Amino acid sequence: MSFFQIVVTNQVEEIMTRLKLLTATAALALASQMAFAGPKEVSGPGVDAECFAPWDASTKYYQWDAKEGPYRIAVVNGFVGNTWRIQMIKTAKAYAEDPTIKDKIKEFKVVSTGTDAPAQLGAIEDFINQGYDAIVTIAVSPDGFDRVIRLADKNNVVIVPFDNVLDTDKVMQVNEDQLKMGRMWAQFAMDELKAKGVTSGKILEVRGLPGNSVDRDRSIGINEVIKASDGDWDVVSVVGNWDDGTTQKVVADAIAVHGQFVAVVGQGGSNGVIQALKDANHPWVPVAGESENGFRKAIAQYSNDGLKGISIGQSPGLVAIAMKAAVAALEGKVVPQLISVPLPVATYKDLKDGENYWSNLPDNFFTVNEFPPCGVNISGPAIMAQDESDVK
Secondary structure (H helix, E strand, O other): HHHHHHHHHHHHHHHHHHHHHHHHHHHHHHHHHHHHOEEEEEEEOOOOOOOOOOOOOOOHHHEEEOOOEEEEEEEEEOOOOHHHHHHHHHHHHHHHHHOOOOOHHEEEEEOOOOOOOHHHHHHHHHHHOOOOEEEEOOOOOOOOOHHHHHHHHHHEEEEEEEEOOOOHHHEEEOOHHHHHHHHHHHHHHHHHHHHHHEEEEEEEEEEOOOOOHHHHHHHHHHHHHHHHOOOOEEEEEEEEEHHHHHHHHHHHHHHHHHHHHHOOEEEEOOHHHHOOOOOOOOOOOOOOOOHHHHHHHHHHHHHHHOEEEEEEOOOOOOOHHHHHHHHHHHOOOOOEEEOOOOOOEEEEOOOOOOEEEEEEEEOOOOOOOEEHOEEEEEEEHHOOOOOOOOEE
């Protein structure tokens, strides 16, 4: 072999060795990325199916790589300016201390970022970078979360939106059927008006906090049913932000401008609806609303005078189910991508003091915080003993 051939052969061998090293390094990097690439789509059924019920027959199932506990969990809330959100934060704190889950949580944080989506995304990203295992969140907006979802998948972090969920199937989510809730509210009003022989008039729709999926889906359901009915209805919409004070003002203003309504369909702030009707000496009419204790008290008190009400609860306790689901996912258990929590309904026909409302609790207490299939039962005193401040 000539000197030239020897040199060429050595260069080829060196190049091949480098290529092998590069290939091995790339494969190792790819394997590392794949080990932390988010959940795997698997076959159902999932764990604890009575608690973590799939949304419908088409719901996918996910499984994350199991992590050893206890876990670092954060709740990243957005808006905190109404009683529902305040009670939700108190419920999260109370549940974190519950004996059924306390030993599985190493560190627990709560932050509220306001209505600014970039601020909420920044907080979620910060918790991921700090090494938190799971982040439970009420999304400010139904979209725009792709970046933090990718970052969470890369770091094997479980993100669980609940209540105001995202328009994506890339994360596990927990919710009640908001579209169905809106339809049930409106159908109740239509049925009550039909029973009274009322076939036309103005209906007041009280909307929630603008810009999120809950307000959007509920309003779609409400207006679908009203539009499909036989009556001649004029729907007047106002924005109450799910807040009693704001709702009382906008309902009072609507009555002052439009006169009497034949029914009120409200997403929340139901105590404000009742107070505005009282203050204006407005005749009692069918009212659909949320699960505030004061609203249920009023229905029980005035139903014989014409306040025919339905109360459907979007429970602040959803945060507890989201936390429980996050822990199950971290333990490597199979879970539905979208978990359905049943709608708790009470009408003027079946309200009972001490059972589904409480005369000795504040009006702004949300009455639905028990989830027997999940083994979650957070007492009113335990919730009210907490506060809504951030846990840093």
